[in-house]
């Protein structure tokens with residue numbers, strides 16, 4: 001999961017009078033699922049008559065959609081709340097009310113603490129309850145409210161349908177949550193506590209969402225879940241559908257040209273999903289399959305439910321099924337008890353797999369998780385050194401992967417205008433950002449592009465007339 005900051009932009013609400021509309025600002029931290037949740041919260045607020053603002057300055061409601069995965073992500077919330085408190089006071093002095101809400105995983109894990117530490121917060125809402133925002137906002141106007149229970153109703157069934165206008169504003173590549181929560185209990189991770197038990201949305205609900213996205217011009221859909229390949233949603237006939245079956249269904253929806261899914265767990269990488277990589281052309285040849293560590297000892301201590309050899313075996317099967325597939329992973333260095341030899345094993349697995357991209361982190365002690373209780377915590381300086389070495393190797397691999405793309409022709413989904421005039425930008429099947437000269441009318445189309453150069457964060461390309469050389473991985 002990448003740490004990103006998402007801004008939800010304003011949209012006219014057809015029913016409300018133009019001048020008196022209250023303004024809401026949503027700031028989202030953390031993973032792609034939080035970005036998705038923030039979008040859905042924006043949809044709810046738009047229906048409640050809010051205009052969505054792009055800064056907190058003149059907002060009547062500020063919602064922080066928070067992330068609890070690592071210590072630094074949590075700390076950001078409290079410093080942001082300090083700033084918002086000052087803003088709220090200043091607005092109050094001018095005679096304007098401002099509501100402050102905290103949503104997301106920090107709200108779930110530390111709701112009470114937030115209410116205690118920060119009196120300016122009016123509303124706390126966990127990730128499973130944000131469909132109740134309209135009611136919570138009404139109550140928050142009369143006194144502070146916190147909603148962090150795991151509700152019995154299906155949040156997704158309660159959410160308003162996706163608005164075509166808002167889908168169009170967000171572009172031709174969209175995210176859809178299909179699975180949420182986790183039952184794996186890796187010993188470093190807060191997700192099973194903040195997002196709750198594993199839950200899969202019914203197939204019909206997902207299909208309806210993706211059809212709606214396709215009608216509004218979306219060409220690429222990334223299926224989201226904390227443990228997305230554990231998906232086991234019920235289909236229309238009451239049978240359990242695997243992620244592979246869901247992917248096959250979605251690939252048939254007219255207009256949907258590209259499918260991705262993230263984040264997967266190696267233990268759930270079963271044969272039917274691997275076969276889908278061979279048989280479903282819309283399934284992009286890029287797989288994020290986190291291994292976290294290359295040491296069997298550390299993997300066992302992390303409760304990952306697989307060893308290094310098993311992971312490599314899965315990668316082998318995936319590569320047999322789809323020889324042009326590229327891989328990415330998450331890594332944690334400095335898990336309690338990690339020795340130099342354990343760390344070397346992680347470097348070894350990185351060399352064995354050869355990744356096109358990765359996210360890597362120093363282990364962060366999370367309250368309430370078994371890892372946090374261990375006495376054999378690793379020194380920060382050691383973690384720093386290991387992370388630098390690991391990132392050096394991963395960066396070499398990423399650059400080599402990009403460099404090997406030069407001279408090849410890739411199918412590029414054009415997503416938006418580029419930074420310079422006359423330029424457009426999109427992504428290759430391998431999620432590489434690429435820019436090229438071309439008309440805006442190509443947005444939403446998949447066009448063959450010759451990759452001519454690599455930069456630090458993106459590729460440069462040139463339009464060509466003939467088909468792609470996809471089917472060959474750059475490395």
Ligand code: 5AD
Pocket residue numbers: 001069070188189190290292330331332361362363364365366
């Ligand atoms: N410390 C460091 N990294 C963590 N992750 C999850 N929990 C922690 C933690 N306590 C990382 C894992 C996971 C990614 C989303 O975040 O690598 O795959």
Ligand code: SF4
Pocket residue numbers: 182183184185186189190191192226227265
């Ligand atoms: Fe966290 Fe492990 Fe579940 Fe992923 S599989 S969300 S790392 S507990």
